[in-house]
Amino acid sequence: MAERKRPDAGRVLALLWGTPAPPPGRGPRPKVTLEQIVRAGIDIADAEGLDVLSMRRVAERLGVGTMSLYTYVPGRAELLHLMYDRAVGPTPPPPEGATWRQALRHYAHLGRDLHHDHPWTLSVATPGLMMMGPNTTTRADAVYAALSPLNLPAARQAAIADSIDAYVRGACQGSGADLTRAGRDGGFTDPDDYEHWWNEATTHLTDLITRQRFPHLYAVWETGAFEEYGDSTFDYGLDRLLDGIAHDIADG
Amino acid sequence: MAERKRPDAGRVLALLWGTPAPPPGRGPRPKVTLEQIVRAGIDIADAEGLDVLSMRRVAERLGVGTMSLYTYVPGRAELLHLMYDRAVGPTPPPPEGATWRQALRHYAHLGRDLHHDHPWTLSVATPGLMMMGPNTTTRADAVYAALSPLNLPAARQAAIADSIDAYVRGACQGSGADLTRAGRDGGFTDPDDYEHWWNEATTHLTDLITRQRFPHLYAVWETGAFEEYGDSTFDYGLDRLLDGIAHDIADG
DNA sequence: CCACTATTCGGTATGGTGTACGGAGTTGTC
DNA sequence: GACAACTCCGTACACCATACCGAATAGTGG
Numbered sequence: 001m002a003e004r005k006r007p008d009a010g011r012v013l014a015l016l017w018g019t020p021a022p023p024p025g026r027g028p029r030p031k032v033t034l035e036q037i038v039r040a041g042i043d044i045a046d047a048e049g050l051d052v053l054s055m056r057r058v059a060e061r062l063g064v065g066t067m068s069l070y071t072y073v074p075g076r077a078e079l080l081h082l083m084y085d086r087a088v089g090p091t092p093p094p095p096e097g098a099t100w101r102q103a104l105r106h107y108a109h110l111g112r113d114l115h116h117d118h119p120w121t122l123s124v125a126t127p128g129l130m131m132m133g134p135n136t137t138t139r140a141d142a143v144y145a146a147l148s149p150l151n152l153p154a155a156r157q158a159a160i161a162d163s164i165d166a167y168v169r170g171a172c173q174g175s176g177a178d179l180t181r182a183g184r185d186g187g188f189t190d191p192d193d194y195e196h197w198w199n200e201a202t203t204h205l206t207d208l209i210t211r212q213r214f215p216h217l218y219a220v221w222e223t224g225a226f227e228e229y230g231d232s233t234f235d236y237g238l239d240r241l242l243d244g245i246a247h248d249i250a251d252g
Numbered sequence: 253m254a255e256r257k258r259p260d261a262g263r264v265l266a267l268l269w270g271t272p273a274p275p276p277g278r279g280p281r282p283k284v285t286l287e288q289i290v291r292a293g294i295d296i297a298d299a300e301g302l303d304v305l306s307m308r309r310v311a312e313r314l315g316v317g318t319m320s321l322y323t324y325v326p327g328r329a330e331l332l333h334l335m336y337d338r339a340v341g342p343t344p345p346p347p348e349g350a351t352w353r354q355a356l357r358h359y360a361h362l363g364r365d366l367h368h369d370h371p372w373t374l375s376v377a378t379p380g381l382m383m384m385g386p387n388t389t390t391r392a393d394a395v396y397a398a399l400s401p402l403n404l405p406a407a408r409q410a411a412i413a414d415s416i417d418a419y420v421r422g423a424c425q426g427s428g429a430d431l432t433r434a435g436r437d438g439g440f441t442d443p444d445d446y447e448h449w450w451n452e453a454t455t456h457l458t459d460l461i462t463r464q465r466f467p468h469l470y471a472v473w474e475t476g477a478f479e480e481y482g483d484s485t486f487d488y489g490l491d492r493l494l495d496g497i498a499h500d501i502a503d504g
Numbered sequence: 505c506c507a508c509t510a511t512t513c514g515g516t517a518t519g520g521t522g523t524a525c526g527g528a529g530t531t532g533t534c
Numbered sequence: 535g536a537c538a539a540c541t542c543c544g545t546a547c548a549c550c551a552t553a554c555c556g557a558a559t560a561g562t563g564g
Binding site: 009123160166197225 | 261262265269375384389390392393394396397399400406407409410411412414415416417418419420421422423425426449452453456457460461466467468469470471472475477478480481485488489491492493494495496497499500
């Protein structure tokens with residue numbers, strides 16, 4: 001990585017929102033499209049993780065020279081933004097007649113699915129409005145649409161939406177749950193290698209995390225509760241958060 | 253980055269938990285200590301972000317050759333683990349006589365402070381037990397100690413602790429709040445540059461995010477609610493989550 | 505049809521990265 | 535004094551993003 005190049009807000013927004021097919025220009029026929037580049041990037045990141053996603057790799061996969069990509073995309077950082085918005089994709093509506101709470105739960109699950117299917121989104125997401133592409137924006141609008149019947153002050157709506165988003169991101173990132181991802185992030189190519197590493201680590205850890213030194217943690221650890229993180233754990237926290245929000249709204 | 257080296261669980265755990273001063277061995281006097289290396293890494297990451305933290309930079313700052321670092325640390329990834337546990341540091345206890353809820357809130361704020369003071373911890377944190385150093389473990393034990401009087405099943409305790417941790421991480425990561433960090437992540441060195449970029453971006457965004465296309469998002473956006481993320485927003489979600497947990501516990 | 509011009513393609517070069525390897529030098533021990 | 539263990543670190547390699555620029559291409563105005 002020899003980055004450090006200042007991004008161009010206008011350019012990346014134009015790419016995110018821009019018309020899909022500019023009229024065929026003057027030079028040689030383009031060998032690839034922006035669409036293909038973004039898709040190739042997503043494929044690589046899905047399969048092998050963000051840190052092997054290099055411009056060379058993308059170009060290779062498309063059968064073009066590395067530098068040709070720069071005709072379509074200002075650089076790697078901007079490509080990541082485009083990938084993110086495309087990975088978000090369209091936002092299916094909540095079931096007909098859903099309450100605000102069911103709708104928020106629905107959108108939270110969409111977020112979880114996104115991070116599950118494309119784990120690299122967790123590393124790209126530097127929130128703020130930096131990367132508000134059309135799909136991301138549409139999804140945000142849907143969330144506020146679900147909240148709007150409640151007639152809450154804007155600041156409260158934002159706080160609610162932010163809280164849920166924070167929980168979803170954090171929960172997906174955390175939890176040694178997805179062993180494949182954890183292994184990949186740790187530098188393993190082969191999941192079996194990771195399995196081995198994990199066993200070795202826990203072996204050493206059992207020598208260190210003893211009942212004497214860490215009694216309370218140990219009590220939970222020895223039940224194996226940490227190895228059972230799954231959808232139900234995700235939903236537990238989400239439902240508590242929604243409970244709390246519902247209670248706040250009812251009071252307020 | 254030409255990483256892809258499989259980490260060594262035993263080695264990194266030994267470094268994390270190891271005796272601070274091994275007896276002076278046989279060769280030349282060491283010019284640096286592990287302690288100094290870790291501290292230098294933290295200083296650089298705090299000041300300039302994770303992606304300018306290179307082995308060369310660390311060595312430079314300490315006045316040693318780059319490769320000398322590898323005498324003390326197996327590689328960059330392991331250094332990050334060491335930095336993380338040291339950044340966590342000791343865990344001050346909650347106020348005397350605190351309820352479980354006050355204690356959890358206390359620890360959540362400690363987490364927020366960590367991520368605030370050392371934003372790079374958010375990028376390092378690949379949870380799971382990969383990097384359970386002594387400080388991290390101590391903090392986890394403290395959290396379970398706060399929960400233990402409630403006599404909840406282990407799985408429930410884990411779900412509660414995970415939820416709060418998820419929220420804290422997600423909330424710190426999210427929220428365009430910390431402009432300094434956001435700017436640095438975006439590739440800016442000078443905060444003024446970032447300010448300028450931000451203004452340009454919002455100018456363009458106002459053309460795209462219109463009342464017609466995104467009415468609900470627009471309604472919140474136009475109040476300026478998104479620019480006011482701060483401690484109170486963090487606490488809003490945290491308190492909702494704690495409310496929900498309290499309600500769940502009371503129900504049995 | 506020709507010249508021009510806008511545009512794409514991509515080779516080369518620069519300055520960065522992590523780290524494998526191995527030699528040089530230093531120190532405690534026998 | 536010899537040896538062994540240890541630290542330091544120069545060199546080398548593979549990889550990265552990307553600046554720069556020339557070559558090739560195709561539509562357009564004359």
